[in-house]
Amino acid sequence: MDTNEGLAALIGELSGATYLALDTEFLRDQTYYPKLCLIQVAAPEINGGGVEAIIDPLAPGIDLAPFYDLLKRSDIVKVLHAARQDIEIFYLQGGVLPNPLFDTQIAAMVCGFGDAASYETLARRIAHVEIDKSARFTDWSHRPLSKRQLEYALADVTHLRVIYEWMKARLEKTGRISWVAEEVAALQDPALYRLDPEMAWKRLKPRSSSKRFLATLAGIAAWREREAQARDIPRGRVLKEEALTEIAAHPPETPEALERIRAVPKGFANSRLGKGLMDALAVAATAAPPEGAPTPPPRRRREPSSAAIDLLKTLLRLRAEAAGVAPRLIANAEDIERLAAEEDDGVAALTGWRAEVFGNDAKLLRRGDLAIALENGEAVVVELEADA
Numbered sequence: 001m002d003t004n005e006g007l008a009a010l011i012g013e014l015s016g017a018t019y020l021a022l023d024t025e026f027l028r029d030q031t032y033y034p035k036l037c038l039i040q041v042a043a044p045e046i047n048g049g050g051v052e053a054i055i056d057p058l059a060p061g062i063d064l065a066p067f068y069d070l071l072k073r074s075d076i077v078k079v080l081h082a083a084r085q086d087i088e089i090f091y092l093q094g095g096v097l098p099n100p101l102f103d104t105q106i107a108a109m110v111c112g113f114g115d116a117a118s119y120e121t122l123a124r125r126i127a128h129v130e131i132d133k134s135a136r137f138t139d140w141s142h143r144p145l146s147k148r149q150l151e152y153a154l155a156d157v158t159h160l161r162v163i164y165e166w167m168k169a170r171l172e173k174t175g176r177i178s179w180v181a182e183e184v185a186a187l188q189d190p191a192l193y194r195l196d197p198e199m200a201w202k203r204l205k206p207r208s209s210s211k212r213f214l215a216t217l218a219g220i221a222a223w224r225e226r227e228a229q230a231r232d233i234p235r236g237r238v239l240k241e242e243a244l245t246e247i248a249a250h251p252p253e254t255p256e257a258l259e260r261i262r263a264v265p266k267g268f269a270n271s272r273l274g275k276g277l278m279d280a281l282a283v284a285a286t287a288a289p290p291e292g293a294p295t296p297p298p299r300r301r302r303e304p305s306s307a308a309i310d311l312l313k314t315l316l317r318l319r320a321e322a323a324g325v326a327p328r329l330i331a332n333a334e335d336i337e338r339l340a341a342e343e344d345d346g347v348a349a350l351t352g353w354r355a356e357v358f359g360n361d362a363k364l365l366r367r368g369d370l371a372i373a374l375e376n377g378e379a380v381v382v383e384l385e386a387d388a
Contacts, residue, residue, distance in 0.1 A: 002059035010041075011066045013051050017043035019077035019102070020070075021160035024086045025140040025153055032228045032235070034089050037140035039067065042157040044165075052158055054150060058141065068094030079164045081105050081119045081156075083187055091193040099188060104160065106183045107167045110176050112324030119156065127162040131155055179353050183329070197225035201290060204241055208249075214293045217248035219284025223276060238273065239264070251281055304340030312336050314372055315365055318381055319358045330358050342366065 001007050014020060025038040039055040057064060071078060071090060078098035080086050082105040090096045108117040113125070120131045135152035138145070145153075171177045191199075201221040206214060221244060228235045235241075243263035252258040255278060259269035268274045313336055320327040331339075331349035338347050339362050350359040361381070364370035371382045 001053055002056040002062065004061065004063050007055060007062065007064075007066060010051075010053050010055070011070055014041065014043050014070060015073075017051070017076055019044065019079050019164065021079045021157040021164060022086065022098075023080065023153075023156040023160070024089055025138075026085075026089060027139070027141055028234070030234070032232045033092065034085070035141060036089050036093060038153055039064075040153050040157045042154075042161055044161055050161070052154055054154055058143065064094065068096045071096045071098050074099065076100075077102050079104065079160060081122070081160060081163075082116075084192070087187060088193045091190065092195070097188050097190060097193075101184050101188060102164060102168075102180070103184050103187065104163050104167060106329075107171065107180045109326035109329045110179050110183075110324075111167055111170050113326075115326045115328055119160070122163045123155075123159045126166045127159040129159055131159075176353070182352065195225070195229065197222040197229070198290070200225035202292075204245065206245070206293075209293070211289045211293075213248050214289040215287045216251050216281065216284045217244065218290040218293075219287055220244055220247060220277060220280050223280035227273065227276065239268075239277070247277075247281070251285070252278075304337055308340040308366075309336055311365060311372060312339055312362055314379055315361060315370075315381065316358055318372070318379060319361060323357045325357065330354050339366070 001010050021042040023040045024036060025040075026034040026036050028034045036057045039057060041051075041053055041055065043051040055064070055067060056062065068090070070076070071094065077100045079102045080098075081103065083098075083101065083103045087098060087101075090098060104119075104122060105117060108122060109115065113122065120133070123129050123131050132148075132152055132155070135149045138149050138152070140153075168177075171180060198218070201214070201218040204217065204221060206217055208214070224235055224238045224244065227238045231238075240263055243261065246261055246263050247258070250261075252261065255269040255274060258264055258274060258278065259266070269278075316327050316331055316336065320330055331347075331354065335347050335349045338344070339349065344350055347359070348354060349362065361370055364383075365372075369384055371384055372379055373382045374380070
């Protein structure tokens, strides 16, 4: 679809759908902002036939506003696989966070397909089709695209309809629709997609809680973000992440000292970028740590034993297998360590559906009211009888 007239007709066809299967093709290896190259969309049968189409965002004069208006419709479910990058594009270019949203990769973890199931895996196991991967590394900004390339792109949504309908029926049958909704809600937080330079330090996942380190890292990360945005180039083309953390740990006071830092490219210190970085360091030297900076973790009442951690991991695996849910969706390594140390505040595994599947049993295991034993060579959970 490469004309406004054609797009308007397509939107008219799609407006009666109960859900839309969506995907995008974009490039980002040479730019800061993603370059949207294709939008693929498919809908279930409407007036006797399904709708499948590709929208060309690079077509001269194309106006995508009607498409983004469609994404705002609260009566149409937007179905995507591994949706985060697609949502980022819709948010940055159209100001839209699709809602209601269904992410088939998240749903796959609830439906027993393990961690991070690929679209190809789901297409093979649910839709019983093999996805042709030969066009995977296409330059999607090139025009014209071949018929094979367009068919490959369209396959990302045509089979998604079958996957979604199968998963929806499975989740309704098992009463787990709310489980998926809870996870998907986290993807609809606008803060995930705002490109605020002052928040750029969070992308670096700093492990130190030193106030001076964090203030310096925040200042130079914001500087790098502004430079990348202004020039529309990847952050790493301005300065690599390892250079930022090394500079924040040992701030140079002169261009000569900056030049001696191993991760800084030769000649950088005397360039325009080098001067800008030194100016950012001067400002950061008197700045307070950024809002939301990590603080030293509170001293644990007691360190968890490795045996307790191992038992809880085994219990998690067994309960996840029994429920047909990916273990990491229930609890992560930090959750297990906190449970083993009996530091329960804020542990997600002790609330909602996670508590029903695993958290409540984790407490019983800690109390000695539950045990893990071997039966015919396999680990099993045994509920112990209370003393009379």
